[in-house]
Amino acid sequence: MKIQVIRTGKLSQTSLVPLVNEYRKRLTSFVKVDDLEIKADAKRDKRNASKSRDPIYLPEPGEFLVLLDERGRALDSATFAGHITQWMDDPSIKTVTFLIGPPYGFDDATRAAAKFTWSLSSLTMPSDLAWLMCWEQIYRAFTIIKGMPYHHD
Helix, strand or coil: CEEEEEEECCCCCHHHHHHHHHHHHHHCCCCEEEEEEECCCCCCCCCCCCCCCCCCCCCCCCEEEEEEEEEEEECCHHHHHHHHHHHHHCCCCCEEEEEECCCCCCCHHHHHHCCEEEECCCCCCCHHHHHHHHHHHHHHHHHHHCCCCCCCC
C-alpha cells in the first residue's frame, strides 16, 4: 500500500518542510509515501467553492480518498491507527490519499468522491499546519500499529 498527502496551493511556511521530511523519512520503513502539491484555482472563493464545476481532485481506481476538513470525523490517534489498519487490510485499496483542501473548502464533486472526511481539530487551521499534522498523525498511527513506543496513552 502507498500513502500520499496532497496539498492544494503553495506552501507559505517553508520552515515546516524539514519537520514533514523527517516524518516522511520515518514512514518509509513502513509504507511507500508520496507528497504532492496541486495548484489552487484562483477563481474559487467563499461564494462559489462548493459549486465549482471542476473538482479539485478525483481519485484513481484503487485509491481511497480522505478529505481533511474541520467538519469531518474527529478521531483519537489509536482510532485513526485502527482505520489505517482497516484500509491496509482491504485488498481493493492500493493507495490512501489524504487531501488538504483550499482555503474555502472542497467542491461538491470532490466531497462526493471521498470515502472518509477526517478532522484534525474542530478549530480552523492554516493548510500548512494541517499538512504537518497530517504527516505526524500518519507516522504516529504506524508506530501504534507496529507497537513502537512513540505514542503514549
